[in-house]
Amino acid sequence: MGYGQSHIKSYVLRAGRMSDAQRRSYKTLFPDFCVPFTPEPAEAGSFRLDFKHIFGNENPVTLEIGFGMGIATAMIAQDNPQKNYLGVEVHRPGIGRLLWEIDARSISNIRIIEHDAVEVLEKMIPPSSIAAFHIFFPDPWPKKRHHKRRLLTRPFTGLLAEKLCPGGYVYMVTDWADYGDWALAELSATNGLRNRYAGFAEHQSWRPETKFERKGIEKQHEVRELFFLKG
Numbered sequence: 001m002g003y004g005q006s007h008i009k010s011y012v013l014r015a016g017r018m019s020d021a022q023r024r025s026y027k028t029l030f031p032d033f034c035v036p037f038t039p040e041p042a043e044a045g046s047f048r049l050d051f052k053h054i055f056g057n058e059n060p061v062t063l064e065i066g067f068g069m070g071i072a073t074a075m076i077a078q079d080n081p082q083k084n085y086l087g088v089e090v091h092r093p094g095i096g097r098l099l100w101e102i103d104a105r106s107i108s109n110i111r112i113i114e115h116d117a118v119e120v121l122e123k124m125i126p127p128s129s130i131a132a133f134h135i136f137f138p139d140p141w142p143k144k145r146h147h148k149r150r151l152l153t154r155p156f157t158g159l160l161a162e163k164l165c166p167g168g169y170v171y172m173v174t175d176w177a178d179y180g181d182w183a184l185a186e187l188s189a190t191n192g193l194r195n196r197y198a199g200f201a202e203h204q205s206w207r208p209e210t211k212f213e214r215k216g217i218e219k220q221h222e223v224r225e226l227f228f229l230k231g
């Protein structure tokens, strides 16, 4: 199944003003921590992204889709120096913010790709190469006519399974009850994934609260977690 440039996007690019600090971080730190999107047809097992080259080691790689401002990403990476983190995001102010955090916290195990994660996965990520996917509070697309934009939908969830290495996992969290039910059904029906729990997952205590999580909790939304393993 090809996704290509024409697939329905799971985001709408927000104009979002960049603060001076975000703009400065984006300008000065981009070359060191951001990897350009380099599409290459997934042919003959050749993929552009060489994790050893971009991280300088062979530690396991967690790929986060849509890190937003990236504070939770920075905290998790700082807590786990023996792992690598690849954040994929389209919102430039958020990329500037995460770059600022990387600098402020002297983090060396994060790299960023500024592009649509669907295309990054399809065109740049080798099969069976990712130890974990983190997808925290993805855009819920609550209106029925927008449900097709929801990221956690087949066949995309099959692409997650294909890119996971043995023992790998997908960890998704949402504050939107209907999206939680939707994602549970889609992930459960995805070949190559199995639920680690019976239904929704326990809260993973190592995960810091994210910005969108805080907003959801302020609105009395219930947080639902999903944890699926490869296999």
Ligand SMILES: C[S@@+](CC[C@H](N)C(=O)[O-])C[C@H]1O[C@@H](n2cnc3c(N)ncnc32)[C@H](O)[C@@H]1O
Binding pocket: 010, 011, 065, 066, 067, 068, 069, 088, 089, 090, 091, 094, 115, 116, 117, 118, 135, 136, 137, 138, 139, 140, 151, 210, 211, 212, 213
């Ligand atoms: C609702 S926000 C959540 C941000 C953050 N994870 C949090 O919990 O605060 C969803 C984020 O996902 C990003 N996003 C949505 N679809 C994406 C895609 N296909 N590729 C990369 N980023 C995406 C959006 O730009 C947005 O920043």
